[in-house]
Amino acid sequence: MARYFRILKWVILSLMALTLVAFFHYVLPQHDVVRITDTSTQRIDMGENSLFWAAADLGTDATQTTRDVKFIATIQPNGKPMVYRNEDTGWIWPPYFKFDSYNVQAEASDLKSTAEAPKWVMITHYGWRNEWFTIFPNAVSVKAVEGPDVTVFPWVNIVILSGLLAILFMLWRMWAQFKERTIDPTIDAVDARADAMADSARGFGGRISAWLGTWRAKPRK
Template structure:
């Protein structure tokens, strides 16, 4: 039972960690090389096939690795970035396109993962000029969110432990005692009836 409990804890922890890694903002220093609008297949709420135009931004990082990001509004969906300025992001990307000979380094903030098999791309939330290719980027916001979640979990866990000790444990003990008393009474009556039959049968 203990192994099953720890396996369930590990699965829950992995699920929460995956959700946070996907949803929390990440930042990279890159050079924008271009952008393009592509037609993407999707499905509607009724399951019917549909297409939409998606803006893609192409970049090269400080180590020369190429990458591709999508630029879409999040509206009121998940994650709750409430992004409604796709065109503004596209304009900033266009103004910061540069070459390797004369690079313009920018900091892009994005969320999501890149999966080639499912054609899934990280979504850019914002673009700003970088101080340089070596500008330090500290994940203060992510650290605060994780700390708040951990503290909240510990508070809820403590509350549940106290609640369980004050209300659930006494109730379980009362049920156990009642069950023991009932079992003892039934056993006593059974022994009495059994003795009566023995006397009746002359045993």
């Protein structure tokens, strides 16, 4: 039974770790070098995938489940298409504080190009692209770059993750000290009292057995 509990514990911990990795992979900024082919605005009916869309732009009716969403269509250096949505995040989650989706759309429109005369653009975004569930990453900014091989060192992600690891380490140390100073002594005291009670019970039982032994018939000689 203990073996199955250990397996269950590791399964739960693994699922928690995978969920945490997926969460940060979704919300942390990523950088793609692409060629913009088109920009458009489409009317979208929010359905079961509404979790993966941002809130309505500031100044619009946030109670509506149908709204206009700006899109940026691109082609990656390997020739595969990639489509981004362009929505404000406002003051809510994730904390990009993006209020300039219209400006981003104007910049993207200005950077459109063809395969014969490509203009390469770096799009900073968060989120995933999933065709099955109609999920699009949200473009945070666009910037012209020299070529398709330009890369960006992810210093923002490193700073955020390092800070979170430092906080987790500090919380773990606080818990370890609290456990060492408060929980462990309490458990030891309870164990000591239980042992003392067990010893007392055994001593009392031994005295009773000895007393009962005096009532037993002694063997005849």
